[in-house]
Amino acid sequence: MSSDLRRDIFRGLYNPIYRGEKPETESQPKHSPILSCWFRLPRRQNILAFLAVLCFFTFMWHAPQISHKNFLPESLTPPILITHKAPPPHFQDNPPIATLTAQEKQNHLLALARNLSSTPFPQHIYQTWKTISLVCDEAYDCQNSWFRKNPSHEYTFLTDKSALDYVVENFNASDPFIVHLFRNFPQRILAADILRYLVVYKNGGLYTDIDTECNKPVDEWLKNATASKPDIDLSGVNVVVGMELDVVNRTQYPDRWLVERIYKNRIQFLQWTLYAKPGHEIFRRMIMSIQDSAKEDISKTAKKSISQVRYTQTEILDKTGPFKWTEVIMGYINDIEGRKVEMEEYSGIEGSRKIGDVLFLPVNSWSPGMNHSHAGSDETSFVIHHFGGTWKLEFEKHDSDSD
Numbered sequence: 001m002s003s004d005l006r007r008d009i010f011r012g013l014y015n016p017i018y019r020g021e022k023p024e025t026e027s028q029p030k031h032s033p034i035l036s037c038w039f040r041l042p043r044r045q046n047i048l049a050f051l052a053v054l055c056f057f058t059f060m061w062h063a064p065q066i067s068h069k070n071f072l073p074e075s076l077t078p079p080i081l082i083t084h085k086a087p088p089p090h091f092q093d094n095p096p097i098a099t100l101t102a103q104e105k106q107n108h109l110l111a112l113a114r115n116l117s118s119t120p121f122p123q124h125i126y127q128t129w130k131t132i133s134l135v136c137d138e139a140y141d142c143q144n145s146w147f148r149k150n151p152s153h154e155y156t157f158l159t160d161k162s163a164l165d166y167v168v169e170n171f172n173a174s175d176p177f178i179v180h181l182f183r184n185f186p187q188r189i190l191a192a193d194i195l196r197y198l199v200v201y202k203n204g205g206l207y208t209d210i211d212t213e214c215n216k217p218v219d220e221w222l223k224n225a226t227a228s229k230p231d232i233d234l235s236g237v238n239v240v241v242g243m244e245l246d247v248v249n250r251t252q253y254p255d256r257w258l259v260e261r262i263y264k265n266r267i268q269f270l271q272w273t274l275y276a277k278p279g280h281e282i283f284r285r286m287i288m289s290i291q292d293s294a295k296e297d298i299s300k301t302a303k304k305s306i307s308q309v310r311y312t313q314t315e316i317l318d319k320t321g322p323f324k325w326t327e328v329i330m331g332y333i334n335d336i337e338g339r340k341v342e343m344e345e346y347s348g349i350e351g352s353r354k355i356g357d358v359l360f361l362p363v364n365s366w367s368p369g370m371n372h373s374h375a376g377s378d379e380t381s382f383v384i385h386h387f388g389g390t391w392k393l394e395f396e397k398h399d400s401d402s403d
């Protein structure tokens, strides 16, 4: 800025106002242009100009001691970047939830939800795969559907390598243990689960698995889902949760039916697509729960090392997958509602249902084509999950390669 100032001052000296009556083309003395200009000034201007130059050099002399912040007028201070409200720097609850009464807990969660309601859903889509090369053409078609249908959304693709950089950069300073888990879980499916919760917790927006297809622009989802629900106030929605299982009827679906298909609850929320505002309590609880159970499981191994921690398929669902995700969401809903919300209250949703600050979508929205769970056709769904597709086998092969 000092060079700007200098330029302005010289511009002032050359200004015709300071040059007196005589046209400039007259006698060209042998002085340099600045000095010639100087000598042609009338006496009063001469003194003023001298004082100006003196002031200028005095200022330059002291400039290093003048802090920019105090010196610059407000309009010149760098603009404060208004981004989404930063989530808390670590995953510890404050105040510790366990020490609160049910009423205090509810008030705390309601306050958190109110605070977040002024934040918009970030327009950002995240996907991840091991490398930038996907397994087949259909996978590229799916990936394309996300940026083709959502041109106003930012799109971030994380590979194994850039995902590790992302996790280290954002969490190593405050939470080295989650970085340790992300880096060292021998079964990489666990790390893939952890990543989605971390990304949506830290940045908010949409996470969706690489085998999903966008069937309707993200910005239309909430409007479409609440079209028949005028009483739902969308400004109070901070998280959108999709369902993959809704079989509360015990006559129609006996326990055996669930066991055979490896389901734990009659309502199951899916985590292949996640959509939330940044810093939401559900994601904080999910990440804390993963850390707590990992600590315990590590301590049970002979070498007290994460490299010895191995889970069965059901245990994975129970530690980082949809079983735990469902449990954490239902626990949160009970706390913010201040009552036990029964399974049946999540069942038979049409369009959407808001409980607490969470908007629940029916099975069909993000998981169409199931024969059970009141799911309909793909036509009206927002997301299509290709886990039934032939190329799922390819994904599974890749997954087991890395185990």
Ligand SMILES: *[C@@H]1O[C@H](CO)[C@@H](O)[C@H](O)[C@H]1NC(C)=O
Residues within 6 Å of the ligand: 108, 111, 112, 115
């Ligand atoms: C909500 O925001 C207000 C103002 O920023 C803050 O004082 C308060 O602690 C926040 N409440 C919670 C529960 O974080």
Ligand SMILES: *[C@@H]1O[C@H](CO)[C@@H](O)[C@H](O)[C@H]1NC(C)=O
Residues within 6 Å of the ligand: 168, 172, 173, 176
């Ligand atoms: C992560 O943080 C720990 C200290 O908690 C430090 O020793 C380590 O070097 C950091 N790792 C990276 C990759 O920055």
Ligand SMILES: *[C@@H]1O[C@H](CO)[C@@H](O)[C@H](O)[C@H]1NC(C)=O
Residues within 6 Å of the ligand: 249, 250, 251, 252
């Ligand atoms: C549960 O399923 C049975 C058998 O399909 C049916 O007869 C019954 O009406 C269902 N109950 C409810 C509450 O939908």
Ligand SMILES: *[C@@H]1O[C@H](CO)[C@@H](O)[C@H](O)[C@H]1NC(C)=O
Residues within 6 Å of the ligand: 370, 371
């Ligand atoms: C759904 O039902 C159809 C016909 O009833 C059957 O062919 C298909 O295999 C079922 N799909 C699943 C995933 O169960």
Ligand SMILES: *[C@@H]1O[C@H](CO)[C@@H](O)[C@H](O)[C@H]1NC(C)=O
Residues within 6 Å of the ligand: 223, 224, 227, 379, 380
């Ligand atoms: C919601 O989406 C369905 C299927 O695309 C469409 O038929 C319906 O008109 C939409 N409703 C609104 C209110 O956008």
